[in-house]
Amino acid sequence: MTSLPPEKIRNVALVGHGASGKTTLAEALLHVAGVTARRGRVEDGTTVCDHDPIEHSRGGSVSMSLAPFMWKGHKVNLIDTPGEPDFVGEVHAALRVADLAVFVVSAVEGVQVGTEAVWRLAVEQGLPRMVFVNKLDRERADFERTLDQLRSRFGAGIAPLELPIGSEAAFRGVADLLSDVAWLYEDGVASKAEIPEDMEALEHQVHDNLVEGIVVADDALMERYLDGDVPAVEELERTLAIGVDEASVFPVICGSALKEVAIDRFADFLCEIGPSPLDRPPAEVTAADHTMTIPPDPSAPPLAVVFKTVADQFVGHVSLFKVLSGKVRTDDHLVNSRTGSDERLHGLFLLRGKEHEPLAEVMAGDLAAVAKLTGTATGDTLAPKGTPVRVPPLTPPEALHGVGIVARTQADDDKLGTALHRLVEEDPTVRIVRDDDTHQTVLYGVGDAHVAIAIERLATKFSVHVDTEELRVPYRETITQAAQAEGRHKKQSGGHGQFGVCNIRLAPTGRGEGFQFTDKIVGGAISRSYVPAVQKGVEEAMAAGGVFGFPVVDVAVELYDGKEHSVDSSEMAFKAAGRLAIRAGLADAGPVVLEPVDQVVVVVPNEIQGDVLGDLNARRGRVQSTQPAGPGEQAITALVPAAELVRYVIELRSLTGGRGRFTTRHDHYDLLPTHLVDKVRREVAADA
Numbered sequence: 163m164t165s166l167p168p169e170k171i172r173n174v175a176l177v178g179h180g181a182s183g184k185t186t187l188a189e190a191l192l193h194v195a196g197v198t199a200r201r202g203r204v205e206d207g208t209t210v211c212d213h214d215p216i217e218h219s220r221g222g223s224v225s226m227s228l229a230p231f232m233w234k235g236h237k238v239n240l241i242d243t244p245g246e247p248d249f250v251g252e253v254h255a256a257l258r259v260a261d262l263a264v265f266v267v268s269a270v271e272g273v274q275v276g277t278e279a280v281w282r283l284a285v286e287q288g289l290p291r292m293v294f295v296n297k298l299d300r301e302r303a304d305f306e307r308t309l310d311q312l313r314s315r316f317g318a319g320i321a322p323l324e325l326p327i328g329s330e331a332a333f334r335g336v337a338d339l340l341s342d343v344a345w346l347y348e349d350g351v352a353s354k355a356e357i358p359e360d361m362e363a364l365e366h367q368v369h370d371n372l373v374e375g376i377v378v379a380d381d382a383l384m385e386r387y388l389d390g391d392v393p394a395v396e397e398l399e400r401t402l403a404i405g406v407d408e409a410s411v412f413p414v415i416c417g418s419a420l421k422e423v424a425i426d427r428f429a430d431f432l433c434e435i436g437p438s439p440l441d442r443p444p445a446e447v448t449a450a451d452h453t454m455t456i457p458p459d460p461s462a463p464p465l466a467v468v469f470k471t472v473a474d475q476f477v478g479h480v481s482l483f484k485v486l487s488g489k490v491r492t493d494d495h496l497v498n499s500r501t502g503s504d505e506r507l508h509g510l511f512l513l514r515g516k517e518h519e520p521l522a523e524v525m526a527g528d529l530a531a532v533a534k535l536t537g538t539a540t541g542d543t544l545a546p547k548g549t550p551v552r553v554p555p556l557t558p559p560e561a562l563h564g565v566g567i568v569a570r571t572q573a574d575d576d577k578l579g580t581a582l583h584r585l586v587e588e589d590p591t592v593r594i595v596r597d598d599d600t601h602q603t604v605l606y607g608v609g610d611a612h613v614a615i616a617i618e619r620l621a622t623k624f625s626v627h628v629d630t631e632e633l634r635v636p637y638r639e640t641i642t643q644a645a646q647a648e649g650r651h652k653k654q655s656g657g658h659g660q661f662g663v664c665n666i667r668l669a670p671t672g673r674g675e676g677f678q679f680t681d682k683i684v685g686g687a688i689s690r691s692y693v694p695a696v697q698k699g700v701e702e703a704m705a706a707g708g709v710f711g712f713p714v715v716d717v718a719v720e721l722y723d724g725k726e727h728s729v730d731s732s733e734m735a736f737k738a739a740g741r742l743a744i745r746a747g748l749a750d751a752g753p754v755v756l757e758p759v760d761q762v763v764v765v766v767p768n769e770i771q772g773d774v775l776g777d778l779n780a781r782r783g784r785v786q787s788t789q790p791a792g793p794g795e796q797a798i799t800a801l802v803p804a805a806e807l808v809r810y811v812i813e814l815r816s817l818t819g820g821r822g823r824f825t826t827r828h829d830h831y832d833l834l835p836t837h838l839v840d841k842v843r844r845e846v847a848a849d850a
């Protein structure tokens with residue numbers, strides 16, 4: 163495939179709710195564009211985009227996939243994305259390089275949670291949007307109802323450009339509202355026709371609304387229109403395209419991906435009214451501490467950003483990149499602005515599903531791939547030597563659902579570190595945390611499906627097998643009253659003995675004030691040099707766990723007396739004495755368990771706020787505030803014990819039908835209610 167200038171490029175992300183037909187639509191586009199001779203089917207695992215065996219077994223997409231094709235002198239870089247909320251990280255990455263987001267909406271299910279969630283992302287990025295209403299051939303498909311839902315959710319910018327002709331099994335084509343022409347399809351082949359009589363009145367009415375909606379955006383056009391001079395289709399399309407570029411007009415087109423009805427027209431619209439990279443704001447980059455913008459100019463110096471990394475079975479590390487300016491050629495040398503390392507671009511290629519097609523050159527605005535970059539990760543910028551500009555890193559969505567992972571065998575354990583590194587390289591949304599409090603390696607994902615697939619990839623792609631365990635809660639303990647204790651370490655049974663005695667007073671400090679150690683030794687009861695050893699012993703014992711086995715916090719210790727032996731005393735002996743003293747003291751000081759409490763902010767539609775509030779109360783939560791969070795939504799802020807949030811990602815999703823989302827951060831430690839102490843001790847013991 164030849165490389166084309168930016169005005170001929172269309173970077174299009176297919177987004178929307180799971181199973182709305184995105185992968186099938188990509189398949190249909192590749193087929194009508196003549197890239198594939200036969201159309202694959204998601205159910206058979208034969209589509210170009212769902213090429214990962216995990217996708218075959220799940221019957222749906224889990225990662226983004228490129229499906230470029232040529233259409234009427236344009237190169238359309240289609241990016242198929244997964245619709246399930248767990249894989250939203252892939253959508254983030256795709257929207258980063260797309261110039262247009264096409265929302266695939268099933269005419270049966272209508273606007274769904276996934277549609278709304280990605281729409282919010284596109285709004286945040288000011289990305290142009292279009293809607294493809296799919297599955298019009300299905301029983302109970304309803305274009306009007308879907309259009310109403312689109313308007314009520316996404317506002318007046320929704321502009322239908324087509325009306326379906328026929329419905330359900332009788333769906334056979336579309337009426338083009340700009341040109342007042344019908345297109346009828348037989349086995350995917352289009353033929354031009356008159357608008358059917360029974361829909362003429364409706365078509366004319368919607369046509370007029372559309373034209374009026376378009377001309378109001380252009381004063382000159384408006385004036386002519388008011389004089390009775392109806393603009394030509396091309397003029398209307400040009401003005402419409404401006405509204406699309408400005409993300410104020412969202413064209414709605416329709417068809418059936420499975421029956422290949424009106425798919426060629428979809429490709430036409432992408433080329434005629436879809437934005438090219440030139441229609442989008444220039445890329446923002448930083449150099450040292452200032453920011454500048456880089457337009458997609460093929461004659462400028464080369465600059466590229468890596469938006470996805472894939473661990474390919476055959477060629478290893480594959481980086482997908484977008485050229486932001488200039489031209490990139492095979493064997494070019496560019497510098498990674500983050501690491502400073504020189505990267506040679508061995509053999510550029512076009513990636514279509516899992517297929518590679520060699521490329522000699524890629525121009526500004528275009529997407530391509532390269533293998534075997536040595537130290538480059540997703541989000542990195544590649545620039546000429548001496549121009550260390552960087553594209554600001556992408557913030558992946560928060561991965562809040564964590565499970566503990568344990569290598570199954572020693573061999574697995576030896577490989578685990580590298581495998582986790584490669585896993586995160588491929589999916590930066592995955593987070594790996596080594597929790598020193600709970601001694602657990604935790605893998606965080608956006609949800610349980612995301613975590614399950616990450617673990618499956620560890621096994622299938624990196625041959626490392628792990629077992630999972632429930633996320634442990636980092637409990638702590640402290641004391642509630644003062645106490646005194648002695649630590650007596652004495653081993654004097656011939657040879658070099660060990661001897662050290664220390665006397666300490668303990669008292670609780672304020673919550674979160676931490677540990678305090680005071681040396682109140684008088685008269686040299688213990689030599690100065692041994693005092694730090696006592697403190698070390700005390701701190702080690704506190705970290706190792708008190709009466710309940712949890713790290714001890716917020717205790718003030720005063721060392722006020724002790725005994726030493728001129729020969730047998732040593733730092734080691736006094737460390738041991740310190741350990742003994744604090745252990746004895748804790749037991750007498752009214753020990754209690756502390757649990758971590760998070761501050762969560764849950765955003766939910768108004769109508770289900772009550773359920774969520776009730777649920778937070780049932781989780782021992784204390785609601786701090788509720789306030790409006792944008793149209794039709796409320797933000798609930800609450801303090802909730804972390805133990806009650808371990809599976810909150812999944813439980814909130816089922817409570818709110820996927821419409822709730824939340825952020826969380828650790829806030830403070832608080833007393834664990836006494837009636838829960840035994841339960842927690844049993845759980846921790848069972849876990850040990």
Ligand SMILES: Nc1nc2c(ncn2[C@@H]2O[C@H](COP(=O)(O)OP(=O)(O)O)[C@@H](O)[C@H]2O)c(=O)[nH]1
Nearest residue numbers: 180181182183184185186204297300418419420
């Ligand atoms: N009847 C009908 N089924 C469709 C159409 N498009 C997709 N499907 C089916 O919908 C299901 C989900 O399709 P898929 O492309 O995987 O959706 P995605 O999750 O959005 O990528 C599959 O069973 C497809 O065969 C369509 O236009 N008509």
Ligand SMILES: [Mg+2]
Nearest residue numbers: 184185222223
């Ligand atoms: Mg899919």
